[in-house]
Amino acid sequence: GVNGIVESRELKEHGFSAFYKGEVKDLHLPEYSKADLRIMGVGNALRFTDHATRQAVEDAGLTANDLREGGVIYGQGGGSTIDTYQIGVKTVERGKPYPASPKTLNGVIPTMASGASAWVGIKNPLSAISLGVSAACATGNFAIGLAARMVRDGDAPLMVAGGVDSTDWVMCAPFQTITAMSTNGRKLRPDQVSRPFDLHRDGFVVAEGAG
Numbered sequence: 001g002v003n004g005i006v007e008s009r010e011l012k013e014h015g016f017s018a019f020y021k022g023e024v025k026d027l028h029l030p031e032y033s034k035a036d037l038r039i040m041g042v043g044n045a046l047r048f049t050d051h052a053t054r055q056a057v058e059d060a061g062l063t064a065n066d067l068r069e070g071g072v073i074y075g076q077g078g079g080s081t082i083d084t085y086q087i088g089v090k091t092v093e094r095g096k097p098y099p100a101s102p103k104t105l106n107g108v109i110p111t112m113a114s115g116a117s118a119w120v121g122i123k124n125p126l127s128a129i130s131l132g133v134s135a136a137c138a139t140g141n142f143a144i145g146l147a148a149r150m151v152r153d154g155d156a157p158l159m160v161a162g163g164v165d166s167t168d169w170v171m172c173a174p175f176q177t178i179t180a181m182s183t184n185g186r187k188l189r190p191d192q193v194s195r196p197f198d199l200h201r202d203g204f205v206v207a208e209g210a211g
Contacts, residue, residue, distance in 0.1 A: 003191035011145035012171045018181035034201025041110035043080030044166040048210035049116040071128030071156045073147045075139030081170040083110040116163035128156035164210035
């Protein structure tokens, strides 16, 4: 694989002293409809979810008919923080919440910790359970483990399972506040900053992706 840790321009522009993060670059996505883009929101979590799920289904040689009796468990550390932030800012600017409409309800999906599972359920003909799990850094492992148990116990013949997260400056801000992110005090190359087992590590590096 290719190391994706970079000096984030976004974090620098927002005044972060810890501005290293793993970013997905050059991801070739399909042309989504306007309706899909409204559901996906501003953040990338649902785009990553869609891409990873398409690849998994294709690699497994599954058809739409194969998926009909299946279910989905996707893990997310949380909903899209940038979408939540923007909804909040617009609400403050308006002086009141948005009126309910199909468009605003679509915009809520990325902000939910179960947003990825909801997206997979919307875009695929799955009839078994649709569940989102959130367990911090172990979220993806939990999702896969729970899905394996469901298949083992006969609750579904197959499950789509995985984990996803996207990064943005709002998501990184709490980690900056508690000084949990690496500031790269030893001036290493960006691709060397994440050193979880190093005696001299000075924090972790957040990153995004799906699988």
